Amino acid sequence: MTVPDDAGPIVVQKYGGTSVATAERIRAIAERVARARDDSPRLVVVLSAMGKTTDGLVALAHEVSDDPRGREMDLLLATGEQVSVSLLGLALQHKGIPVISLTASQCGIRTDDAFNIARIESIDTRRILAELDRKRVVIITGFQGMTRDHEVTTLGRGGSDITGAAVAAALGASVCEICTDVDGVLSADPRKVPHAMQWREISYEEAIEMASSGAKVLHPRAAEVCMAYRIPIHVRSSFHDGEGTWIRRGDEMVMEQAAVVGVSSDRKIAKVTLIDVPDRPGLAAEVFRDLAARAISVRLVIQGASAAGLGRITFVLDDEYVEGATRLVDDWKSRGLATAGIVDREVAKISIVGSRLASTPGLAARMFAVLAREGINIDCISSSEMKIACVIADAHVDEAVRAVHDEFFPEGTAPQAERATR
Ligand code: ASP
Numbered sequence: 001m002t003v004p005d006d007a008g009p010i011v012v013q014k015y016g017g018t019s020v021a022t023a024e025r026i027r028a029i030a031e032r033v034a035r036a037r038d039d040s041p042r043l044v045v046v047l048s049a050m051g052k053t054t055d056g057l058v059a060l061a062h063e064v065s066d067d068p069r070g071r072e073m074d075l076l077l078a079t080g081e082q083v084s085v086s087l088l089g090l091a092l093q094h095k096g097i098p099v100i101s102l103t104a105s106q107c108g109i110r111t112d113d114a115f116n117i118a119r120i121e122s123i124d125t126r127r128i129l130a131e132l133d134r135k136r137v138v139i140i141t142g143f144q145g146m147t148r149d150h151e152v153t154t155l156g157r158g159g160s161d162i163t164g165a166a167v168a169a170a171l172g173a174s175v176c177e178i179c180t181d182v183d184g185v186l187s188a189d190p191r192k193v194p195h196a197m198q199w200r201e202i203s204y205e206e207a208i209e210m211a212s213s214g215a216k217v218l219h220p221r222a223a224e225v226c227m228a229y230r231i232p233i234h235v236r237s238s239f240h241d242g243e244g245t246w247i248r249r250g251d252e253m254v255m256e257q258a259a260v261v262g263v264s265s266d267r268k269i270a271k272v273t274l275i276d277v278p279d280r281p282g283l284a285a286e287v288f289r290d291l292a293a294r295a296i297s298v299r300l301v302i303q304g305a306s307a308a309g310l311g312r313i314t315f316v317l318d319d320e321y322v323e324g325a326t327r328l329v330d331d332w333k334s335r336g337l338a339t340a341g342i343v344d345r346e347v348a349k350i351s352i353v354g355s356r357l358a359s360t361p362g363l364a365a366r367m368f369a370v371l372a373r374e375g376i377n378i379d380c381i382s383s384s385e386m387k388i389a390c391v392i393a394d395a396h397v398d399e400a401v402r403a404v405h406d407e408f409f410p411e412g413t414a415p416q417a418e419r420a421t422r
């Protein structure tokens with residue numbers, strides 16, 4: 001990656017779909033970008049597609065094919081971001097601001113060739129830097145890239161955050177701003193918990209765990225990239241100038257970290273239970289090799305102790321893999337690996353996240369006690385250094401989030417007043 005020159009710090013701002021959903025919103029973002037440029041003349045803006053554009057393109061693809069994917073799918077999906085960047089370019093041009101909008105291939109965002117879920121390999125920053133030197137605001141399509149063979153790729157849903165982070169990293173930006181429709185990183189989804197607390201700052205690790213356990217505020221891969229390149233992330237509203245949340249290294253934060261920073265949930269999961277699995281070596285290996293061969297990633301595995309030579313294997317996976325897993329279950333039955341397999345989509349996961357979970361005794365007990373008091377049955381439990389997750393019935397997940405949040409963040413108190421705002 002090319003090292004930037006000394007012409008002043010570079011700021012990267014990424015705006016999500018809601019922020020550019022209509023022509024009116026795009027004009028408002030143009031205003032905002034114009035103001036940001038007064039403070040930070042070297043400004044790069046990364047955009048998502050307008051509103052639900054990408055969902056609409058996916059739906060269209062399903063109208064013409066049962067299994068839309070691969071190269072053609074990416075060429076289609078990448079059109080959404082081309083619309084939003086060029087419109088913002090026109091809006092800024094209209095205001096007399098020097099600007100250039102670029103697709104990922106025009107500005108050298110090179111990915112591998114895993115269509116639909118590509119990874120950024122490198123960014124050739126020469127074009128971006130040259131445009132900044134010409135005093136232009138550079139607007140870049142999020143979510144997409146180009147392979148060595150000039151094929152268009154996309155990075156996976158929600159991938160514009162990754163583009164923002166990778167561009168910030170390649171340019172050595174002073175900050176990667178994630179401008180969005182929430183005010184910052186909160187202790188829970190404010191639509192479920194209206195009195196959720198907003199953090200002034202959290203660590204990269206906390207942000208990654210929260211994002212991967214269902215908090216929608218930012219893509220976990222974006223936080224990973226910024227962590228690796230030590231680029232601070234500033235999550236803030238694109239609708240007002242509130243202070244938002246800084247994501248940075250834990251050791252750069254002033255206050256001691258709270259034990260629990262967030263309660264999050266994910267409904268887009270399903271649970272598969274294999275019944276009467278013969279108790280012999282190599283069986284789990286066989287099951288998981290088959291899953292891996294179909295590129296199905298599993299979030300949580302539980303194998304119960306067996307009785308009378310037969311056991312049970314349960315695993316939790318993302319909704320999108322259910323069809324593939326159901327086909328495998330039939331296959332396993334016919335191969336005698338299980339007598340039955342139950343695929344349950346009516347499940348959801350609730351997690352508590354925090355850097356000090358492992359070293360703070362009693363947090364798991366409190367979480368389980370709250371669920372018990374609410375009469376909510378826990379199906380499976382998993383825990384790691386930074387997360388305790390419970391699989392429960394889909395129907396109870398919102399009340400579970402409210403109850404668990406109230407336990408760790410009682411309404412009316414701000415336990416980390418220096419770190420959080422209400
Ligand atoms: N437009 C893409 C999507 O909807 C990428 C993004 O919004 O980050 O997934």
Ligand code: MG
Nearest residue numbers: 267269345347
């Ligand atoms: Mg579900």
